[in-house]
Amino acid sequence: MLAMIEANLPALQVVLPMLAAPICAVLGRGTRSWTLTMAVVVLTFAVSVSLFIATLDGATISYRMGNWAPPFGIEYRVDILNAFVLMVVSGIALFILPYARASIAFEISEERQPLFYSAFLLCLTGLLGVTITGDAFNIFVFLEISSLSTYALIATGAERNKRALTAAYNYLIMGTVGATFFVIGIGMLYMVTGTLNLADLAQRIVEHGDSSTLRMGFVFILIGVGLKLAMFPLHLWLPNAYSFAPSAVTAFIAATATKVAIYVLLRFMFTVFGFDYDFQAATLRHVVLPLAIVAMFAASIVAVFQDDLKRMLAYSSIAQVGYMLLGLALLSHTGLMASVIHLFNHAVTKGALFMVAGCYIFAAGTSSISGLRGIGRDMPWTTAAFVTAGLSLIGLPLTVGFVSKWYLVLAALELNWWPVALLIMASSLLAIVYIWRVVETAYLQPSPEGVVRKEAPLWMLLPTWGLAALSVFFGTYAALTTAAASRAATALISASNMLWQ
Template sequence: MMSLIEANLPALQVVLPLVAAPLCALLGRGDRSWAFACLVTFVTFAVSVALFAETYAGTIISYRMGGWEIPLGIEYRVDRLNAFVLLIISGSAALVLPYARRIVAAEIPAERQPLFYTAFLLCITGLLGITITGDAFNIFVFLEISSLATYALVASGSWVNKRALTAAYNYLIMGTVGATFFVIGVGMLYMITGTLNLADLAVRIVEHGDSSTLRMGFVFILIGIGLKLAMFPLHLWLPNAYAYAPSAVTAFLAATATKAAVYVMLRFMFTVFGFDYEFQADTLRMVVLPLAVIAMFAASIVAIFQDNLKRMLAYSSIAQIGYILLGLTFLTETGLTASIVHLFNHAVTKAALFMVAGCFVLSAGTCSISKLGGIGRDMPWTTAAFVVGGLSLIGLPLTVGFISKWYLVLAALELGWWPVALMIMASSLLAIIYVWRVIEAAYLQPAPEGVVRKEAPLSMLIPTWIFIGLSIWFGINAMLTSTAAGRAASALIDSSHILWKE
């Protein structure tokens, strides 16, 4: 029995939440569907931990779906990189769901809650599927599973504010255009190579050499995934979707959705196209690098002028995605390590911050910064969590944000790109301004008259503080994350170097 489970871990990772999702819808009202969804995410997380432990030493798990031979059938391939991303996704889910019960009860009518948790499980399924699969078309299918579930989740914010509907609609239009671009790109690659398996693609692309079809394929995939991961200036769907989605959904999406898309980008750029593919290197440095730097500044400046806390954090996410993309464009091992480590660090920090915003919504009924005056005295623990998370966003030492920025600056200096290093630090200063606005409102401004605000319930505070705790723990003791990220980066580089050298 145990060996059977062990042999099928990669399949279980995806199948478990997939099968659980419809069951969840049948459980009916009350807390049963929530408890069931929680249980499922805990087991899913356990599977991810097992996969991570198995691949940490460097083994690559190759799982044949349905027993078909590999280039023909769908392969699930787990290596250090995607085991790390799987851990981020399922870990965030396992922390966000316990948090979700109270805030979902406040934001979504009781008879809809089973369906809400069903969509949540489907979203987790899709994101895990994107990450674990080794088949290009399968990525598209899972991308759409997670996206369709996400549109429904974002739209379920309409019980609170009807603008969630238009936000979900816009996300749907842009997301579908992005996914379709991705399919066109995959089609181009299939035209050249006749295969969809990522590892097989990598070998055959090198055999066929550079061509205009390959370049078109690369560009379509870059733009398609760029839409999904909110690469500046393709980010327009993100602020409203994050601001009007139910708070638990925002916390989960901010931690995982864009991260899974970044993973796909990494996988395509460095496993499929290869590290030394010249057209890619040029595109990254001439197009993506300037866009990433603009995102760091433009999105941070826009964030400064937001009054809605969730919207502010959403713009800050766009800036943070800029940092992740910037690390990619260095095309060095340190740069990649910075990107991968920031995937984890930003997931932890942003999930915690959006959870704080959810606590504010529950207790104060608002997350408008101008109405949060004096909330630091009424909700000391929640606000303290925001302060620590905010410091991590800025990148102060002893927080995870510092580790990411450290690696980024290091990577920039390695190449001698000191203007870029200066810009990384300058954009961090902008983060100080928008974080300070909230802290000022929370501690220095008087509370509005006649408002009663209670501290958030423990079921919400504990998950928030676990995220905050992680962001400090891995800020002080960065060995585990940065080693894992470094190993993942070197594995990516090694595999593609071998290919293009011939």
């Protein structure tokens, strides 16, 4: 039995939440569907941890769906990089669900909750599927599963604010455009190579060599994924979607969805495409890198002027995506490592911050920053979690944010691109401004008259603090994450068909 489970772990990773989703929908009451979802998430996390352990030494697990051999059948291919991402996604889900219980009960009416959890599981299925699969078209399918369920999840925020509907609709349009670009790109690759298996694609692209169809495919995929990961200036869907979604949804998608898209980009840019180094490197360095830097500044500056906490954090996410793209575009081992580490670090930090915003909404009914005056005295634990995670976002030592910044700056200095290094630091100064504005309001402004605010319930507080504590833990013992990221970067580079100079 155990051996059978072990042999089918990659399939279980996706199948478990997928099968649970429809069951959840018919279970009826909120508590029951929550319990089932929780159980599935725990199992999913256990599966991803065992996959991570299995690939830690550099092994690659190849799983044939229905025993059809690749490149004809669908292959699930797990190496250290996507095992790491799988663990991040399912781990974040593990923190979000206990939190969602109280938060969702507060924000969504009882009869809709089973549907909510069902959509949540589908979203999880999609994200895990995108990450684990080794098949280009399968990536598109799972991307659509996760996107469609995300639109639904965001729209459930309409019970509190009707604008969630337009936000979801907006995201639907933009997301569909992105998916279309992506699938057209894959179509072009298929035209040239006649295969959809990623490993096979990589090989055939090298054999085929440079061609304008491949170039077009490259660009289409870059834009399609760029829309999904909110690459500046394709980020317009994100602020509204994050602001109006229910708190638990915001925390979940902010911590996972863009990260998975970053993973897809890493996978395509480094392992699949290998036709012309100059063209690819030039695209990354001359298009993606400047865009990343612009995002770091523009989005942070916009964040400074937001009044809504969730919206502010949403803009901050766009800036943080900039850091990940920057690490990727530096095209070096340290740069990739910085990207992968930041993928994890930002998931933890931003997850915690959005959960704090949810706690404020729960207790004070608002996430408007001016409405948070003096809240540090009424909700000391929640606000302390905000400070902890906020310091991590700024990048203070002994938090995960510092580890990311360290490797990012190191990567820039290794290339002797010291202006980039200074720009990275300058943009994190903007994070000080927008984080500290909240801290100052929460602690140093007098509370408004006649407002009663109580500390958030333990069910919400514990997961929030769990993530905040993780951001300190992995900042203090960064050896674990750096080792995983370093191996993932090595794996990417060694699997890469680009000519490394």
